[in-house]
Amino acid sequence: xxxxxxxxxxxxxxxxxxxxxxxxxxxxxxxxxxxxxxxxxxxxxxxxxxxxxxxxxxxxxxxxxxxxxxxxxxxxxxxxxxxxxxxxxxxxxxxxxxxxxxxxxxxxxxxxxxxxxxxxxxxxxxxxxxxxxxxxxxxxxxxxxxxxxxxxxxxxxxxxxxxxxxxxxxxxxxxxxxxxxxxxxxxxxxxxxxxxxxxxxxxxxxxxxxxxxxxxxxxxxxxxxxxxxxxxxxxxxxxxxxxxxxxxxxxxxxxxxxxxxxxxxxxxxxxxxxxxxxxxxxxxxxxxxxxxxxxxxxxxxxxxxxxxxxxxxxxxxxxxxxxxxxxxxxxxxxxxxxxxxxxxxxxxxxxxxxxxxxxxxxxxxxxxxxxxxxxxxxxxxxxxxxxxxxxxxxxxxxxxxxxxxxxxxxxxxxxxxxxxxxxxxxxxxxxxxxxxxxxxxxxxxxxxxxxxxxxxxxxxxxxxxxxxxxxxxxxxxxxxxxxxxxxxxxxxxxxxxxxxxxxxxxxxxxxxxxxxxxxxxxxxxxxxxxxxxxxxxxxxxxxxxxxxxxxxxxxxxxxxxxxxxxxxxxxxxxxxxxxxxxxxxxxxxxxxxxxxxxxxxxxxxxxxxxxxxxxxxxxxxxxxxxxxxxxxxxxxxxxxxxxxxxxxxxxxxxxxxx
Amino acid sequence: xxxxxxxxxxxxxxxxxxxxxxxxxxxxxxxxxxxxxxxxxxxxxxxxxxxxxxxxxxxxxxxxxxxxxxxxxxxxxxxxxxxxxxxxxxxxxxxxxxxxxxxxxxxxxxxxxxxxxxxxxxxxxxxxxxxxxxxxxxxxxxxxxxxxxxxxxxxxxxxxxxxxxxxxxxxxxxxxxxxxxxxxxxxxxxxxxxxxxxxxxxxxxxxxxxxxxxxxxxxxxxxxxxxxxxxxxxxxxxxxxxx
Numbered sequence: 097x098x099x100x101x102x103x104x105x106x107x108x109x110x111x112x113x114x115x116x117x118x119x120x121x122x123x124x125x126x127x128x129x130x131x132x133x134x135x136x137x138x139x140x141x142x143x144x145x146x147x148x149x150x151x152x153x154x155x156x157x158x159x160x161x162x163x164x165x166x167x168x169x170x171x172x173x174x175x176x177x178x179x180x181x182x183x184x185x186x187x188x189x190x191x192x193x194x195x196x197x198x199x200x201x202x203x204x205x206x207x208x209x210x211x212x213x214x215x216x217x218x219x220x221x222x223x224x225x226x227x228x229x230x231x232x233x234x235x236x237x238x239x240x241x242x243x244x245x246x247x248x249x250x251x252x253x254x255x256x257x258x259x260x261x262x263x264x265x266x267x268x269x270x271x272x273x274x275x276x277x278x279x280x281x282x283x284x285x286x287x288x289x290x291x292x293x294x295x296x297x298x299x300x301x302x303x304x305x306x307x308x309x310x311x312x313x314x315x316x317x318x319x320x321x322x323x324x325x326x327x328x329x330x331x332x333x334x335x336x337x338x339x340x341x342x343x344x345x346x347x348x349x350x351x352x353x354x355x356x357x358x359x360x361x362x363x364x365x366x367x368x369x370x371x372x373x374x375x376x377x378x379x380x381x382x383x384x385x386x387x388x389x390x391x392x393x394x395x396x397x398x399x400x401x402x403x404x405x406x407x408x409x410x411x412x413x414x415x416x417x418x419x420x421x422x423x424x425x426x427x428x429x430x431x432x433x434x435x436x437x438x439x440x441x442x443x444x445x446x447x448x449x450x451x452x453x454x455x456x457x458x459x460x461x462x463x464x465x466x467x468x469x470x471x472x473x474x475x476x477x478x479x480x481x482x483x484x485x486x487x488x489x490x491x492x493x494x495x496x497x498x499x500x501x502x503x504x505x506x507x508x509x510x511x512x513x514x515x516x517x518x519x520x521x522x523x524x525x526x527x528x529x530x531x532x533x534x535x536x537x538x539x540x541x542x543x544x545x546x547x548x549x550x551x552x553x554x555x556x557x558x559x560x561x562x563x564x565x566x567x568x569x570x571x572x573x574x575x576x577x578x579x580x581x582x583x584x585x586x587x588x589x590x591x592x593x594x595x596x597x598x599x600x601x602x603x604x605x606x607x608x609x610x611x612x613x614x615x616x617x618x619x620x621x622x623x624x625x626x627x628x629x630x631x632x633x634x635x636x637x638x639x640x641x642x643x644x645x646x647x648x649x650x651x652x653x654x655x656x657x658x659x660x661x662x663x664x665x666x667x668x669x670x671x672x673x674x675x676x677x678x679x680x681x682x683x684x685x686x687x688x689x690x691x692x693x694x695x696x697x698x699x700x701x702x703x704x705x706x707x708x709x710x711x712x713x714x715x716x717x718x719x720x721x722x723x724x725x726x727x728x729x730x731x732x733x734x735x736x737x738x739x740x741x742x743x744x745x746x747x748x749x750x751x752x753x754x
Numbered sequence: 755x756x757x758x759x760x761x762x763x764x765x766x767x768x769x770x771x772x773x774x775x776x777x778x779x780x781x782x783x784x785x786x787x788x789x790x791x792x793x794x795x796x797x798x799x800x801x802x803x804x805x806x807x808x809x810x811x812x813x814x815x816x817x818x819x820x821x822x823x824x825x826x827x828x829x830x831x832x833x834x835x836x837x838x839x840x841x842x843x844x845x846x847x848x849x850x851x852x853x854x855x856x857x858x859x860x861x862x863x864x865x866x867x868x869x870x871x872x873x874x875x876x877x878x879x880x881x882x883x884x885x886x887x888x889x890x891x892x893x894x895x896x897x898x899x900x901x902x903x904x905x906x907x908x909x910x911x912x913x914x915x916x917x918x919x920x921x922x923x924x925x926x927x928x929x930x931x932x933x934x935x936x937x938x939x940x941x942x943x944x945x946x947x948x949x950x951x952x953x954x955x956x957x958x959x960x961x962x963x964x965x966x967x968x969x970x971x972x973x974x975x976x977x978x979x980x981x982x983x984x985x986x987x988x989x990x991x992x993x994x995x996x997x
Binding site: 364 | 764767775778779782783796839841
């Protein structure tokens with residue numbers, strides 16, 4: 097069905113709610129589409145000069161709690177003359193009705209058509225959200241392909257971790273923002289505002305040139321990709337002068353100046369995270385080689401202990417939530433975490449408020465923190481992430497945990513009254529063999545043996561959770577071969593059998609795994625180039641939606657789409673996934689600058705294969721990953737000067753940007 | 755304390771569980787001093803009565819809360835209403851002074867707007883329903899397929915006069931007795947379809963009916979048009995408070 101193209105200003109920005117309302121009684125969980133969350137903002141459309149629609153491309157229950165979208169939503173809505181509303185992926189039941197009744201993709205705040213906004217920002221935590229973006233563009237009546245868009249269509253901007261290689265979606269987006277979004281969205285807003293005030297010089301193309309030339313965002317349409325005969329990339333070249341050869345990521349440097357979200361959204365519908373989150377630091381320098389998040393968010397920037405205390409107190413007051421999660425990539429690594437947890441535990445002792453530290457660090461210190469946060473509460477489960485099954489694998493991935501550390505740590509946990517320990521692993525890591533993965537079964541049995549001994553109980557449990565490893569751009573494993581899904585599944589089956597066949601301990605060990613097929617497609621989308629865009633479009637046309645949900649993901653559909661869309665190319669699914677790249681190959685994201693020095697990444701990849709570790713630069717000298725030098729940033733860790741307020745009277749201190 | 759709230763507009767799509775979460779959070783934001791249950795994971799003391807189905811608006815939903823200290827009902831009403839999202843509105847608060855509150859919720863008056871149906875068509879169907887001795891409908895519930903006698907639970911039903919002749923939208927008012935399992939407004943619509951089949955009532959393409967619970971309370975026989983009237987279930991508490 098054809099949607100009307102290009103909404104002229106104001107008039108057609110009217111709410112589509114009357115039309116939507118008639119459809120809501122006919123679908124599942126209608127509450128997710130009505131908005132009205134506590135702390136939601138409905139701005140004055142006519143008074144706004146720049147209007148953003150932000151999307152998290154998954155179902156509302158997953159998207160609404162997303163911190164990135166909540167932060168940008170608030171940052172933008174605080175700006176005078178700027179309006180920001182949110183939209184999420186609609187489930188297929190509503191999508192069908194929206195097509196039947198010509199209801200366009202809408203925002204949940206004021207139910208305005210997404211096509212009426214100036215900018216449409218989409219935050220990709222995972223590549224499996226790409227097809228949901230296409231659904232939204234199509235329902236919005238915005239051209240799916242960037243080249244099809246008209247003058248009044250929004251500028252489509254991708255962000256989030258997946259935007260560090262936006263090449264597979266290069267045909268669908270107008271721009272991509274790399275790194276922290278707070279300042280980037282404000283700079284984009286300024287560019288769009290000025291352009292509108294000046295009478296839109298050069299039209300849409302003129303605006304995209306301004307954005308590209310500013311370096312704020314990468315505009316794929318202004319770059320040509322040239323290929324070699326064998327299918328590899330020859331080079332990526334700007335199409336005009338004034339367009340930068342490389343586009344760098346954004347790095348926010350003082351988290352205390354950006355205490356967002358100040359008033360987190362409280363959805364009416366049930367979501368995957370029924371709690372408030374406070375980000376206690378950004379970045380991680382542990383150097384786990386598989387971890388894209390750790391590599392692309394460097395350097396470490398901590399929020400001060402006083403800043404954390406204020407955000408917890410203000411956020412609880414604004415939301416009424418009963419639980420606060422202290423978020424980061426490895427929360428126990430905050431330099432003042434002990435002080436913070438003791439302080440918060442004192443503040444909320446005897447109240448109904450509970451605190452959680454979703455950290456997976458494997459050491460006794462982590463248990464101390466967990467004990468502190470569960471002073472009065474139930475000690476149910478703790479999660480650790482050794483990631484690699486054998487000592488050798490952990491050296492390869494630079495996860496510096498010995499088996500002795502792990503056993504000592506879980507023994508401490510069981511002895512302190514914790515009943516259940518969850519262990520996270522990956523399968524298919526570089527150089528891995530069956531034997532490496534089977535070590536997990538032995539380790540889990542040892543965990544139970546020691547656990548029974550120290551706790552004196554037989555009802556303790558350990559759950560092994562394992563999924564296939566997907567090599568990601570901007571990591572030392574960006575050159576690695578991904579393990580094919582058949583071998584992954586066979587290896588996981590052997591591990592399952594090894595665990596189950598243990599008569600003494602097997603019954604106390606749970607086993608949860610993700611099969612390898614979705615990982616193969618995620619691998620294609622992660623390390624793909626522009627040609628993969630055709631695959632995404634084909635799969636979407638064939639019905640691909642919600643690919644992150646096992647009940648919607650269909651490997652055969654994707655596999656067929658690869659065949660169809662790449663029939664005339666010298667590349668295929670294996671070429672993108674199970675093929676190891678060499679040093680000389682131009683990678684699709686080489687012109688996008690995460691701050692990491694390519695040579696450093698290569699050396700780290702070689703060290704990995706040689707099973708050599710690298711320390712954390714927070715407590716050892718710099719080893720020249722390149723980030724701080726190239727981006728003019730530095731590590732920001734405590735101790736901080738500003739003390740914690742008195743327990744019971746948390747002082748409310750709120751910073752503001754600039 | 756006993757509280758009456760309304761579920762209006764787009765928030766009628768909130769399920770009862772959605773309301774429960776929203777209420778517990780609003781109570782915390784509003785600093786209402788709640789009493790908590792004893793035990794390992796204490797819960798605030800709240801009990802709910804006869805929640806209207808998801809998608810149904812209501813002017814008369816009720817719940818009770820246990821407080822850790824005495825509070826002024828008006829103050830609680832204002833603070834809690836301000837803390838709840840617009841559309842979930844606290845409309846009345848009394849101090850619980852009587853014990854038979856649940857028994858006073860004897861019946862509900864529902865307003866059912868049927869876009870696409872003329873009042874004349876509705877009249878025919880309503881007359882047929884009232885004339886029947888018994889009208890059995892089936893509905894899938896959590897416990898499987900159940901049957902309900904709609905006529906048995908129905909105290910009154912009539913088509914409301916509309917100002918402009920209401921060519922496009924008939925408005926029904928029905929009074930249903932509370933029972934277990936409860937007969938709901940959608941059961942009444944199913945019953946109307948079964949006694950007076952009409953292409954408009956059976957068709958899937960009509961705009962969905964807008965259903966609102968107008969009142970819920972003690973049932974009294976009167977000389978009014980319906981022969982029945984619903985009282986305010988909070989009146990007894992209010993009176994006890996004043997004496």
